[in-house]
Amino acid sequence: MQKLSIHGGVPLSGEVRVAGAKNAALPILAASLLTAEPLRLWNVPELNDTRTMVKLLQRMGVSAHVSPGAVELEAANITEPYAPYDLVKTMRASILALGPLVARFGDARVSLPGGCAIGERPVDLHIKGLEAMGASVTIESGNIHATAKKLKGARIFMDTVTVTGTENLMMAACLADGETLLENAAREPEIVDLAQCLIAMGARISGQGTDVIRVQGVAALHGATHAIMPDRIEAGTFLCAAAATRGNVTLTNAPVSSLDPVIDKLREAGAKVHVNGTTLRLEMARRPYAVGIRTSPHPGFPTDMQAQFLAMNTVADGTSVVTETIFENRFMHVQELRRLGARIDIEGNTAIVRGNDKLTGTTVMATDLRASASLVIAGLMAEGETIVDRIYHLDRGYERLEARLGALGARIRRVD
Numbered sequence: 001m002q003k004l005s006i007h008g009g010v011p012l013s014g015e016v017r018v019a020g021a022k023n024a025a026l027p028i029l030a031a032s033l034l035t036a037e038p039l040r041l042w043n044v045p046e047l048n049d050t051r052t053m054v055k056l057l058q059r060m061g062v063s064a065h066v067s068p069g070a071v072e073l074e075a076a077n078i079t080e081p082y083a084p085y086d087l088v089k090t091m092r093a094s095i096l097a098l099g100p101l102v103a104r105f106g107d108a109r110v111s112l113p114g115g116c117a118i119g120e121r122p123v124d125l126h127i128k129g130l131e132a133m134g135a136s137v138t139i140e141s142g143n144i145h146a147t148a149k150k151l152k153g154a155r156i157f158m159d160t161v162t163v164t165g166t167e168n169l170m171m172a173a174c175l176a177d178g179e180t181l182l183e184n185a186a187r188e189p190e191i192v193d194l195a196q197c198l199i200a201m202g203a204r205i206s207g208q209g210t211d212v213i214r215v216q217g218v219a220a221l222h223g224a225t226h227a228i229m230p231d232r233i234e235a236g237t238f239l240c241a242a243a244a245t246r247g248n249v250t251l252t253n254a255p256v257s258s259l260d261p262v263i264d265k266l267r268e269a270g271a272k273v274h275v276n277g278t279t280l281r282l283e284m285a286r287r288p289y290a291v292g293i294r295t296s297p298h299p300g301f302p303t304d305m306q307a308q309f310l311a312m313n314t315v316a317d318g319t320s321v322v323t324e325t326i327f328e329n330r331f332m333h334v335q336e337l338r339r340l341g342a343r344i345d346i347e348g349n350t351a352i353v354r355g356n357d358k359l360t361g362t363t364v365m366a367t368d369l370r371a372s373a374s375l376v377i378a379g380l381m382a383e384g385e386t387i388v389d390r391i392y393h394l395d396r397g398y399e400r401l402e403a404r405l406g407a408l409g410a411r412i413r414r415v416d
């Protein structure tokens with residue numbers, strides 16, 4: 001089991017390039033299933049999750065050529081339209097194969113994703129939307145089995161805003177007969193990036209980025225080339241680490257337009273953030289002010305940044321209230337932060353954080369992807385050595401994080 005050893009107290013400084021977005025790459029990789037022609041992708045982040053998605057596609061018969069930061073996929077001969085449990089259980093985003101497979105082949109089986117650390121995470125809205133388009137869906141020995149002669153466009157209202165639900169149905173609708181309306185659709189920037197890629201493949205989509213997405217089905221999609229957008233959550237994580245260590249860090253290739261809620265909160269915490277095109281520079285000369293956080297779907301404050309800001313709040317000047325409205329169990333990092341000396345009380349989906357003047361390093365355990373990032377940020381601030389265990393969680397969504405933090409001056413190394 002690999003761990004990270006961090007000696008805190010060093011203000012981060014220097015420049016880091018933001019990598020491609022995991023949560024854009026995963027649906028876009030799955031979109032390769034929608035055409036028999038090659039889909040060439042650039043700026044693909046090199047993560048365990050993207051490697052798992054490519055492996056899943058290859059299992060189905062997709063040919064994949066992977067080179068540094070690029071992937072070329074060709075789904076000309078799908079032999080096995082099935083996403084098995086052994087892969088789905090390691091990555092819930094495998095569900096994104098369901099829509100494309102049933103839309104193009106009329107038959108798809110995807111293992112029902114179990115729950116995960118942060119919540120039950122049902123996929124009922126994915127299934128309900130496909131049924132609205134005429135698919136018949138059954139659950140057979142742990143697999144979702146969807147069949148349809150030909151999907152038909154439908155008006156679909158999603159009663160909960162769901163990111164991958166919107167992505168799955170938007171992809172399926174591309175090859176349905178007629179027009180599909182997705183109402184109460186998720187508005188995340190990654191959905192816009194997926195839509196741009198689908199449009200490059202010949203799809204007819206409008207409204208992406210708003211809560212009503214309109215798709216006119218077409219007979220077939222063709223190949224395309226697409227560059228994955230930069231990762232706003234990775235960018236936010238680096239900015240949080242810079243602010244928490246009172247550093248001075250420049251991000252290049254940053255998705256500035258999708259970082260408003262994060263930049264706004266960092267400024268409220270007392271950071272100076274200078275924007276120049278896709279270059280962002282943050283400098284923090286003082287102890288952060290405590291900032292209140294309430295997560296909500298985009299364009300609100302992203303749930304994937306909640307744990308990182310909560311970590312910064314543990315040493316802030318003042319008391320803060322952090323409310324998690326998206327997932328029912330996304331405070332797993334709290335008991336680990338308490339081990340470092342943080343003073344946090346949980347009441348339902350709200351954490352009350354009383355700022356300490358310092359944290360003290362010890363061994364902590366990562367439980368999920370963003371909780372891991374939160375513990376790394378805490379370790380960068382804490383006095384002495386912090387060991388973060390089970391960092392396979394971190395490797396799912398951050399590319400070479402310790403090397404890139406090290407390049408910013410952090411005393412951090414991976415140990416077996």
Ligand code: EPZ
Nearest residue numbers: 023093121122123124125126160161162163164304326369
């Ligand atoms: C996506 O997950 C992201 N993952 C998550 O990022 C992110 O936290 C989440 O969106 C919210 O922004 C990817 O894009 C691969 P949801 P997703 O469906 O799509 C409920 C990370 O750290 N719901 O938007 O699975 C659900 O229970 C990961 O990178 C239903 O009830 O999230 C949750 O309460 C973690 N029925 C809420 O909606 C459904 O059919 C939002 O979930 C689907 C969802």
